[in-house]
Amino acid sequence: MSKKNRLIYLPLGGAGEIGMNAYVYGYGPAEKERLILVDLGVTFPDMDGTPGVDLILPDMSWLIERKDRLEAIFITHGHEDHIGAVGRFPELLDVPVYARAFTANLGRGKLTEAGLDEKIIRTVSPWPETVKAGPFTVGFVPVSHSIPESAGLVIDSPEGRIVHSGDFKIDHTPVVGEPFDEELWKEIGKGGVKALMCDSTNVFSEKEGRSESELPDQITALVSSAEGMVVATTFASNVARLKTLAEAGARAGRSICLMGRAMRRMVEAGVETGVLTGFPRVISPEDAQSVPRENLMVLATGSQGERRAASAQLARGKFNGIEMKEGDMFLFSSKTIPGNERGVIRIMNQFSELGVDVVDENSGFYHVSGHANRPDILKMHDLVDPQMVIPMHGEHRHLREHVKLAKTHRREGIVAVNGMMLDLSGNAPTVADYVETGRTYLDGSVKVGALDGIVRDRIRMALNGHVVVTLILDERDEPLGEPWCEAMGLAEVGRSRVPLVEILEADLGQFLGRASERTLADDDKIEQELKRIVRRVSQDEIGKKPEVTVITSRLA
C-alpha cells in the first residue's frame, strides 16, 4: 500500500444508467482517502424487472463500511434521481448534507418524512461561496436545468480542480432561475481543471438545445385557441414550465388549479425559497368545480402515465371532482422517458375515448429538454477545458459516445461505470480498483438486495404460476391421506379436461404410495420428487412448468 496521496473518483450509481446518481470523490493515501459523496438518488421500478418494488436505491455498502472516512454529502439539485435516497440511508447522515436553498427545502421535507433530523441539511450560497470538507473545497456553481437552483460543483483538491457538471443545459433565458453563465465557467476553467465529470443524457441529440423561453409563445397560443377545459401535465419539478403554463392559462382568462401532491409541493418550495415569483393565483380543486370549463386550466402530475397520478386518474374518470369530456384539451408539455410509452399511450387512448383532444411534442413545440445536447456538451468541454472528460449520468451507450466525442476533439476521456474506481492523480486516469456495486430495493418498508432472489421469485410466479403441495406424514412416516394441491395463476383445466389439481393430487398420491421408507423419511427427497412430478404433469396438461412449494408436515 503506497503512502502517496491520490485523488479518486468512484461512481456507485448513475454511471451506466440514467437514475440513482451517487458519486464518491476521495483524496489521501490509498484506502485511507477522505471521502465526499455527490448526490444520493433513486431510480424507479417497472413491472418487467422489479414488480412490486417501491423504489430502487444504489447499493451504498461500500461507503457505509467506510463512513468514518466520509466528510460530507453534496446534492446538486432536487430531482429524485439525485436527492431521492437522502432519507433512505440514515447510516450516512452523521455528516452534513450541503445543498442550495430550493434543493435543501425539498431535502428537509424528505428527512422529516423519514423521521430524521432535517437540520442535517445545510443551505449553501452559490459560488464564490465554498464549503470545506476534509481535503476538498466545494462550491456550487449555478447551471440551467429543468428544476430551480441546479448546480455544478467545483471540487478543489490538493491534486487539482475537478468540475462535476451536475445535470445541465446551456440556457441563457431559463424563465425561472439563473441563466447559464458562460463567462463564469470560463473563469472557473482558467486555473486549469483536472477532470470534468459531465452529464451525458443527450449526447445523441445532434441539434443545439433550445431555451425554456422559446415555449411561452407557443403554449400561450395553444391555450388561447382552446374552447373547453385545458389540462396540462409536465414534470412537477419543472417550476419554470409550471409558470409558463399557468401564465398562458391566466392570459387566456382561465383560473389555474394544481392537481397532484408533488406539483403543489414544488410550487410551495419555489415560493418559500423565493425562487418562484409572480406565479398566478391558484384555486383549489373544490373551487375549480364551480368554474365554467372554458375558464379553467388544470396543471396535473403524471406526465409519464403513472397510474396513480392526477393525469391517469382524469383519464380514467373523475378526479378531485373534475371530469374531462368532449371538446376539452389535454397537453403533454413533456417527453416520454423510454420505457414509459405504454403508460402514456394508455392515457392518450382513454382521453380519446372521452373525446378529449390530446396535444403533445409531436403536435407542436411544447417542450424543451433540461439536458445539454451534443453541441452544448462540447461547449461545456471547451469552457471548462479539462485535462480529461469523464462522462456520467448516462447508460453505457451514452458514456461510450461521450468519450468518443471528447476524443474526436482531442481530449482525454474514459468510460467509468458504476464500481470502477479511477485514480485521477496522474496525467491520465487509471483504474485503481473495481468495487462491488448494485441496487437495493425498497420493497414495502424493507430494503432488500437486488440479488436476494425475492423479486426474482415474484417474477417467476408471474411467469409460471405457483403450485403449493401439502403433505402430512404420521408418526411412522406414512402419508396421511393424499397430498393437497393448490394452484394460483394457472389454468384450472388442461388437456385431459379434468381439473389440474385433481390430476396432480392423484399422481402425487400414487408416487407416495409406492415411495420407499427412506424417501418418506427424507423431507428434501420428498420435496425434490414432488416438485419434479408437479412440473412434469403440469407441462403435460397445460404446457407450463409452475413454481412449486412443498410443505411437509410430520405429526410428531
Added chain:
Amino acid sequence: MSKKNRLIYLPLGGAGEIGMNAYVYGYGPAEKERLILVDLGVTFPDMDGTPGVDLILPDMSWLIERKDRLEAIFITHGHEDHIGAVGRFPELLDVPVYARAFTANLGRGKLTEAGLDEKIIRTVSPWPETVKAGPFTVGFVPVSHSIPESAGLVIDSPEGRIVHSGDFKIDHTPVVGEPFDEELWKEIGKGGVKALMCDSTNVFSEKEGRSESELPDQITALVSSAEGMVVATTFASNVARLKTLAEAGARAGRSICLMGRAMRRMVEAGVETGVLTGFPRVISPEDAQSVPRENLMVLATGSQGERRAASAQLARGKFNGIEMKEGDMFLFSSKTIPGNERGVIRIMNQFSELGVDVVDENSGFYHVSGHANRPDILKMHDLVDPQMVIPMHGEHRHLREHVKLAKTHRREGIVAVNGMMLDLSGNAPTVADYVETGRTYLDGSVKVGALDGIVRDRIRMALNGHVVVTLILDERDEPLGEPWCEAMGLAEVGRSRVPLVEILEADLGQFLGRASERTLADDDKIEQELKRIVRRVSQDEIGKKPEVTVITSRLA
C-alpha cells in the same frame, strides 16, 4: 326482427388496438346474415399486463357460436397480427381460408405446426380473379406494405361494394413485389364504393411516406464504410428489406448469413413462391465462423429486442458460434414499436459494452414504414372515393383522428371499435348492436379468458408476494400444533428483526388458540381470519400485503 336484408360490419379485433385483427362482414336478414371473416391475427403479451402468456388471441366466441353462418375466411397478408391465430381456432376451419400464394405458404406452415390440415388454405390469384362466398364476391387487390403480396380486399355484396384496405402504404417502387397501382384502385372506385375500411396506423405521421427503394443507397453506403463484422436486424417478414440488406453486404464483398428461424422461413417462403428472386447466396452460421469478420454480414431476427431472438443473443455473447466485438457494427433497419423500448435499449447497451457501434433510425435514413402516412391515407380515400370511411387497424386515438381527417375532407366517418356492429345498409352507418368481445390468452398450451382471473392472480403475486398457510385440525376440530407459513417473494425479515414467517406463525397460533369452536368448525371463516391476520402482520412488519392461500386439512 325485420326480414329485410342488411349489410353488417363487426370488428372482433384490431379496432381500438394495433394487433389481433379479425373483422366480420355479413349480409342477410338480421341475425341470419351469412358471414365472412377477414384476418385472424394475434397480438403479443408483455410483462406489464400479461406475464407468462404466450400469445394473445381475439375472443372469437361470437363467431364460433355462429359458425354455421360462416362462408369463408380471407387473409390479407402474412403478418402475425393478421394470420397468427389461424391455427388456433380449429372450430372455424370448416370453411375455406383464402389467401395469396406467399401468405398461403406461411398459413400452411402454421396449420401443419398446429396439427391441422393445410389443405384448408386455398391460394387465390389477384384481382380481377374473385372468390364467391355466400352473398359476397371477394377479390384480392395488391397493395404495397412491408411483406410480399399484401392485399386490400374488394368485397362486393348486394348492398354494394366495400373496400377493406388491409395494411398498406403507397409505394410505387417497393423493391420486392407489386407497386401500388393508383389507376387500378381508381378503377375499382369508379362504380361507387359504399365503405372504405382503412388502415389507421400512421394517421399521426404528417409527411408523405417514403419508398422502400430510397433505402438501398444509404444502406449500401453504410455497409461499405464498415470495417468489422456487420449485423443488421429488421422484421423477418420484410423480405424487401432483407434483400436490400443482403445486396448491400454482397456489394461490399461480404458473405451473407441469416440468423433466426423466422428469417430463414421468410426467405424460404419468398423463394418457394417466386416472390423473391435474385437474393444473394447465403452461407450457414457454421460456415460463417470461418469467414473473416470484415467479410461477413449477418441478418438477424429480433429488431424489437426480444430476449430469445438472434440479436439479443448476440448482444449477450456468442450465438451460433458468432461473437461480436470492438469495431463491429450493428444496424437496426427498423422502428421500435412503442412498448418495446426497454428491450431494444437493453441490447444497445450490451453492444456498447462489447465495443460494437450501434446504428439506428436516429443515426440516418435506414428504415421506412410499411403503413400509409396521413397524406397517403387521404390519397387512398380519394382514389376509392367511398360514401363512408370506417377506420380500422389502430388504437382508439388513431381511429378518432382518422375520422376527424375524413370529416375535414367532407367524407362521412365513424369510430367503430371491437364489438361495435355497424349496419351499412343505409346511406350512413348506424350501430346495429354491441357484441361482447375481448382477448383470449394462449397460456402454455391452454386458452384462458382474459377475465378468468388467472393472469390477474399472477400479477398480484408479482406485486405482493405469496404467503401459504397450512393448518391441520384433528378429529375434534382442534389445531394440531401451530400453523405453518411459507412465504415466496417477500423479505425474510422486517421491522422486528425476527423472521416474518415466525411472527406470522406465532400470531396465527395465538389466534387459533383463542378461536371459538364455531370458528374452528368453519373452513371459510378460518380462511378469512387467517388471511386478515397475515395481511395485517405483514403490512406492519415489511410494509406489504401479500396474496394469501390458506390450506386447512382436517384429519377425518
